[in-house]
Amino acid sequence: MLLALGCAPQDSSATATDTSSQPTGQTAADCASGKTLKPDVLTIGTDSPAYDPWFAHNDPSNGKGYESAVAYAVAKQLGFQNSAVTWTKVPFNSSYAPGPKHFDFDINQISITSARAKVVDFSDGYYSAAQAIIAVKGSPAAQATSLADLKPFKIGAQTGTTSLTAIRDQIQPNSDAVVFKNTNDAKTALANGQVDAIVADLPTAFYLVAVEIDHGTIVGQFPSTGEPEQFGMLFAKGNPLVGCVNQALATIKENGTLAAIEKKWLSDTVNVPVLK
């Protein structure tokens, strides 16, 4: 309790100018007080391994990588010092299991969809990811300039992702999309020549091509279709903390923190050709 009392005024003064836009005049820190799983501790979940560039060195608690940095920025707004944040491993498949959750929120590149929102609550979006095709340099798939060019190839993506939906709905390849358990498997299969191309969100694609895949290249990004899907933080249904986190997100969007984090951890995506 003492810690929360000690933190809250400090943060509320730091964000005093931003909170003026809140009709209630209540800070995110005031809002979050007493609403966490464990008193005075913010428990954040993510999957293991935690992939680059969303996290760094598979350690979410180092504040490095986009999602780790966003999580700590939100935590600060909520009145939690870095030392008051603990991380817990939450396999994606168990994040939506019925029963009590052992995290306050889960941050794991989870796309907000209406089907999912029936089971869990999401924060507002904190990133909108375009999808990109990765192939091996010089391979036939790497020559594609349109989605139609990609139809004859064997293309894969991770299960449960927007990337996989993009293959199924937008490319509709002649052979079924290959489904991987995780991004590592997709990467290995591409290197082994077991698939011709893989799809991932653009920041992941940049990282894979730069660091993980020899001779990998980004063929292009998907054209946007209507409202792009956003990544949101996942909460237990009815968790009162959602509103506080949304308030914190609004603050770091307004004061430029979120843009700075994106600039620092995610590559510039303007130069990637859009596939017709």
Add this chain to the structure above:
Amino acid sequence: MSTPVDDWVPSAREVERRGLRRERSRRDLAVATVAAVVVIGGLVVGLVLSPGWPTVRASFLSWPDAKASFHAVITGFLKYNVTGFLIAEPFILAIGVLVAVTRGTVSAAMFPLRVLAIVYTDVFRGLPTYLVIILFGFALPGLQLQGVPKNTFWLGLVALVLCYGAYVAEVFRAGIESIHPSQIASADTLGLTRGQAMRHVVLPQATRRVMPPLLNDFISLQKDTALLGTIFIFDGLFAAQDYAAYAFNYTPITMVGAMFLCLTVPLTRFTDWVGRRAMRRQFAGSR
């Protein structure tokens, strides 16, 4: 000769005995019914009254989600789980018999093959099937060897065949070793060679004897086809998990569980029946 059958009247003692038997079977029926209602009803009530039941039911037993995912799940189940099992099974049997027979040979020239057979069973019985499948699905294609298929379905089946072949070889070896030496001695005196004795005398008896454990391994194989999902084969279970990841609903996993039961329960019943039949034949009414 007219028999006084129609005139026969049960004695008072027989009537009493029948009455007692009827009474007892009525009582047994009543006790069994009450016990069943109490136990099964208790389980159902315990399940339904548990505090999380409504959420668990919505998450694991949702009819709209079952309908929406049925096509993908049944396709994966038939295309990979059932087909994979049917393809792998004959190869597993062949490898099992070959390895078991090789280990049973005595000739000096067969020594290297015997060693190979022993190493094979030791290695593949000692490794988790899951691990072997990952090695075959990811490491083998990584070698970029000519002739190694890139299709992980075949690679995964080879891994399953090798793992289960080792188990089945041991089952066959146990069966072969359980045949009494007098059988081989008798074959010798009839002028059969070692090979002929194995083929016509030992193996037929051994196979009958190991039928129940053999079928047991096949039931296990049917379930382990789900491990192919690890090497990106979109089998029934993986298709169910994929749907679950999008809809945040586990119903397709319950559904694929039911599909596996539809496949394994008949084989389990068949295994029981084969075991009982073997027992009947072997002991020929002495039990």
